[in-house]
Amino acid sequence: PFPVEEQVVSIWLGTSGQLDDVAVNDVRKLEGEFLEHLRQSTEVLSVIKETSKFEDDTRATLEKEIEHFKKAYATRTPDEDEPQPGHEDEVEALEEEKRATEQIVVQRS
Numbered sequence: 265p266f267p268v269e270e271q272v273v274s275i276w277l278g279t280s281g282q283l284d285d286v287a288v289n290d291v292r293k294l295e296g297e298f299l300e301h302l303r304q305s306t307e308v309l310s311v312i313k314e315t316s317k318f319e320d321d322t323r324a325t326l327e328k329e330i331e332h333f334k335k336a337y338a339t340r341t342p343d344e345d346e347p348q349p350g351h352e353d354e355v356e357a358l359e360e361e362k363r364a365t366e367q368i369v370v371q372r373s
Contacts, residue, residue: 269312270299273326276318282330298333305329 266274274295277283283291302309308325312318 267309267313269309272312272318273299273302273309276323276326277330286334294334294337297337298330301333302329 277295277298283294286294299309306325306329308322308329311322
């Protein structure tokens with residue numbers, strides 16, 4: 265189980281562009297360590313849990329915390345073969361015959 269307040273922060277990290285400058289292979293590590301930082305050093309997770317809201321003050325606190333956290337966060341030196349943010353290889357669409365499809369039939373009475 266993943267607490268809702270941590271889900272909210274993780275979704276915010278991904279959808280607000282906070283992880284755009286993080287190497288793909290470092291995203292999970294940074295996310296986990298950032299959540300641990302929030303648990304230990306701030307009340308922001310408790311606020312989200314208790315209010316069930318994501319207010320402007322919450323966003324501002326998270327923006328400040330992730331900015332400071334990323335400055336202190338030392339990512340490993342990326343391998344030459346490792347894709348960097350914004351430079352991932354293009355992929356081709358899966359061939360039609362290799363796609364798995366399912367049909368949902370709804371019966372209404």
